Amino acid sequence: MKFDVIVVGAGPAGSAAAYTAAKNGYKVLIIERGSEPGAKNVSGAMIRDSVISKVFETKDMPFERIVKNVRLIFKTKESETQITVKPKEKLYTVARLKFDKWLSQKAESSGALLVTKTAVTGIEGSKVITERGEVEGDKIVLAEGANALLSMSLGLRRELKSDETVLGVKEVYSSTRDEVAKRFNLQGDEGESWRIVTDYPIPSAGFIYTYKDSVAIGVGSRVDELTQRNLRPFELLDKFKEPYLDLVKGFSLREYSAKIIPEQGFPTFKPCEGNIYVVGDALGLVDPLTFDGIGPAIISGSLAGKAESCESYSKSLYESKEILKVIRSRPLTHELLKSENLSLYVHLINDFLTSWAQGDLSNLKYYKSSLGKILKHLVLGLGVIE
Amino acid sequence: MRIEERLYTLRYKRDEKPHLEIKDQSMCNMCHEKFGSPCIPVCPANVYSFSNGKLVVSYENCLECGACKIVCPFNNIIWRYPRYGLGISLRYG
Numbered sequence: 180m181k182f183d184v185i186v187v188g189a190g191p192a193g194s195a196a197a198y199t200a201a202k203n204g205y206k207v208l209i210i211e212r213g214s215e216p217g218a219k220n221v222s223g224a225m226i227r228d229s230v231i232s233k234v235f236e237t238k239d240m241p242f243e244r245i246v247k248n249v250r251l252i253f254k255t256k257e258s259e260t261q262i263t264v265k266p267k268e269k270l271y272t273v274a275r276l277k278f279d280k281w282l283s284q285k286a287e288s289s290g291a292l293l294v295t296k297t298a299v300t301g302i303e304g305s306k307v308i309t310e311r312g313e314v315e316g317d318k319i320v321l322a323e324g325a326n327a328l329l330s331m332s333l334g335l336r337r338e339l340k341s342d343e344t345v346l347g348v349k350e351v352y353s354s355t356r357d358e359v360a361k362r363f364n365l366q367g368d369e370g371e372s373w374r375i376v377t378d379y380p381i382p383s384a385g386f387i388y389t390y391k392d393s394v395a396i397g398v399g400s401r402v403d404e405l406t407q408r409n410l411r412p413f414e415l416l417d418k419f420k421e422p423y424l425d426l427v428k429g430f431s432l433r434e435y436s437a438k439i440i441p442e443q444g445f446p447t448f449k450p451c452e453g454n455i456y457v458v459g460d461a462l463g464l465v466d467p468l469t470f471d472g473i474g475p476a477i478i479s480g481s482l483a484g485k486a487e488s489c490e491s492y493s494k495s496l497y498e499s500k501e502i503l504k505v506i507r508s509r510p511l512t513h514e515l516l517k518s519e520n521l522s523l524y525v526h527l528i529n530d531f532l533t534s535w536a537q538g539d540l541s542n543l544k545y546y547k548s549s550l551g552k553i554l555k556h557l558v559l560g561l562g563v564i565e
Numbered sequence: 566m567r568i569e570e571r572l573y574t575l576r577y578k579r580d581e582k583p584h585l586e587i588k589d590q591s592m593c594n595m596c597h598e599k600f601g602s603p604c605i606p607v608c609p610a611n612v613y614s615f616s617n618g619k620l621v622v623s624y625e626n627c628l629e630c631g632a633c634k635i636v637c638p639f640n641n642i643i644w645r646y647p648r649y650g651l652g653i654s655l656r657y658g
Contacts, residue, residue: 214578214650219629220658275658296650310648326631328646339635346632348609350571351657395657405607406636412609413568434657435571437609437630 182208185307185316187299189216191473192459193322194282195234195480197291207291212298217279221438223386225372228269230474234481241281242271243390244370254377258529272370272388320456320483325439327461335457336448341402343443348412349397352430356392362426363389381408382521385419394427396420442467451489458483466505467512475501511559568611580651585624586643593620603636
């Protein structure tokens with residue numbers, strides 16, 4: 180059997196590629212290794228409507244809650260500062276199984292054919308080899324996720340190193356819709372999303388997201404930090420969630436999951452070669468500052484689905500605002516994630532705001548010696564801004 | 566909380582054929598002595614353990630995150646995806 184386009188993986192990037200190609204009249208096959216789209220996918224997850232709607236009509240998008248408040252929490256062992264931001268943009272929390280299924284249905288209703296429960300084991304030229312047989316495609320899009328076995332075997336990219344990889348672990352606690360609303364003081368569809376940056380017990384970044392009738396808690400840390408300190412990922416999660424246990428008291432644990440998050444990728448990783456295109460997590464497209472991987476996945480997938488040639492795909496990635504943001508944030512994030520820097524900033528934020536609140540800024544003189552470093556990060560930060 | 570309580574919440578369908586394999590056990594023995602087997606602590610699902618002088622792989626607990634293959638100093642883990650939609654199936658994700 181022969182297709183114009185074969186997409187490996189029915190996550191956000193794969194479904195966006197398939198949807199875009201099918202809409203343009205191409206004969207498209209999507210091959211998904213999971214029992215259904217979303218079954219193997221893990222994230223927070225919070226999405227921005229303005230990005231998703233660049234590719235998909237979001238009117239009937241299944242979301243969990245509309246984010247009313249984003250709480251940014253900076254913590255050290257002794258102190259904590261909270262900043263509450265009211266987002267101007269439309270942000271939603273989503274549950275991946277429902278969300279990814281919806282995306283793949285969009286691709287199917289534009290004419291793409293979806294095959295699940297099938298892992299692709301190899302690619303030879305235009306031949307896609309699965310455990311159930313072979314198919315041929317003029318164009319092959321690898322939307323295979325962070326563990327990009329095919330992209331690596333084809334030499335488009337290398338394996339991630341432990342200092343460019345974050346390991347995230349997550350739990351979902353469920354109760355009733357009313358109880359979630361009560362604990363977070365929410366009305367109707369409103370939701371909250373918390374982002375927590377801390378240097379204790381190791382530099383890590385975590386989140387608390389409200390779903391319809393449940394609450395997701397997760398934390399990630401760089402793999403090299405975890406192994407150097409010999410801290411188990413679930414021990415980190417236990418420590419991390421200790422202060423927040425009251426939020427889910429009496430709720431029942433419904434799911435535990437883990438995921439690696441790439442902090443390296445395009446343009447170090449090749450986006451394409453000949454008829455093969457790489458998109459989403461497989462290309463390392465996760466915004467390291469905001470944890471957003473779904474947005475860049477959908478954008479890159481759509482660009483690959485549209486692209487006439489490898490060259491034009493490459494070019495379009497460089498022209499995309501969402502993709503550029505990911506590339507530009509990496510040097511800064513790499514600096515900030517170094518444990519001494521992360522520690523410096525969470526302490527600085529806490530000391531500054533505590534001093535301000537208490538009306539005595541004289542304590543801040545201790546940061547004088549770090550001024551050079553702060554300036555360097557500021558310059559890197561400006562690279563992110565534009 | 567014990568890791569078993571966490572894994573108990575998950576839906577797994579076991580692939581009879583292990584999707585994780587060790588290339589060379591003697592490498593693991595050397596790694597255990599020299600590097601303390603980093604795959605054991607990094608795994609969020611206790612897939613790896615060292616018993617009776619051997620690295621044991623309980624692949625049926627795997628969350629398919631991929632951290633073990635990144636930390637393995639000798640690239641000694643054959644890391645594949647489970648076949649036919651088997652392995653973990655998440656509800657929230």
